[in-house]
Amino acid sequence: MSDATDLWSYLAQEPLLWLTLTLVTYVGADALATTVRHPLANPVLVSVIAIGAVLLATGVPYARYFEGAQFVHFMLGPATVALALPLYANVARLRKALLPMLAALVAGSLTAILSALGIARALGVRGETLLSLAPKSATAPVALGVSEQIGGLPSLTAVLVILTGIIGAVISTPMLNALRFTDWRARGFAVGIAAHGIGTAHAFRVHSTAGAFAGIGMGLNAMLTAVLAPLIVTLFF
Amino acid sequence: MIRALAILLLFQLAGETVARGTGLPLPGPVLGLAALFGLLFLRPSLRDRLEATATTLLGHLSLLFVPAGVGVIAHLDTFGRDGPALAAALVVSTALAIVAAVAAFAAVARLTGAQADE
Structure with a gap:
């Protein structure tokens, strides 16, 4: 049990977990939007709610999440x-x-x-x-x-x-x-x-x-x- | 892909430099967009070099807004007592703005004969 806690506190500090969570959640939300075709199945809305729920449930601050997710955020510039x-x-x-x-x-x-x-x-x-x-x-x-x-x-x-x-x-x-x-x-x-x-x-x-x-x-x-x-x-x- | 990304970053960097240097109230990437748009007329071959990467990036534009969007969670308390009023203002105003723009576009397109070609 304490091994699992150690592993969690290590991973929660690292960008890898939050970057992975962002991409995996989006892939899921994107698939959902393509199959369900309901306006509320918007991939940004679904991803924000899912990731937000994970952060609120685990008590991880937004700033730590953003350390990992910033690599995705950065691509907004070149995309523009x-x-x-x-x-x-x-x-x-x-x-x-x-x-x-x-x-x-x-x-x-x-x-x-x-x-x-x-x-x-x-x-x-x-x-x-x-x-x-x-x-x-x-x-x-x-x-x-x-x-x-x-x-x-x-x-x-x-x-x-x-x-x-x-x-x-x-x-x-x-x-x-x-x-x-x-x-x-x-x-x-x-x-x-x-x-x-x-x-x-x-x-x-x-x-x-x-x-x-x-x-x-x-x-x-x-x-x-x-x-x-x-x-x-x-x-x- | 890497070469295309390097070109896009160069335009963003140039835009950022001009925005900072001149104090224009516009984001660097928007100025980079305008500069690349202009250069495409002078060098149409640039299009083939960038097309695949641009299509990939723009095809997943939604993904790029997720990290900033999750920031809403961190500001939930900022809403406080004005939450319902702000929510009503956002929903109604966004709907009105879309309808006003679409109606103005359609009306002027009909008047000037600039109909859709599809």
């Missing part, structure tokens, strides 16, 4: 750069859709910021918690910078950004099917604006054109949110 390839492959379609994209970008970005602030304020949220909500649809590194700039709490914004991404990935497909929007360009672009990288990851799973347009939506909304969020907060909140 790699979005240039589907963009380039779709450049003819992009040229054709410049005006619709511009309209969707302004409408989506404004709605994301204004409705989040308006709803939370109506429900009694005030102060720095409210301000932390403003950039929630932008990709994490931009959202954190904006949050700090307007007087929010960057660590709270990080959580709100991740949750927004998961919500967008879970609701977008059933909602857009129900509303009968069939244009993959519009669907992908909207999800990229509202739900950044996690929405883009979901769009790539659904359709490659949707994925390419989601990547552009994410990038453009990162820029527009950095401009709009401070403006809206100064004007209205």
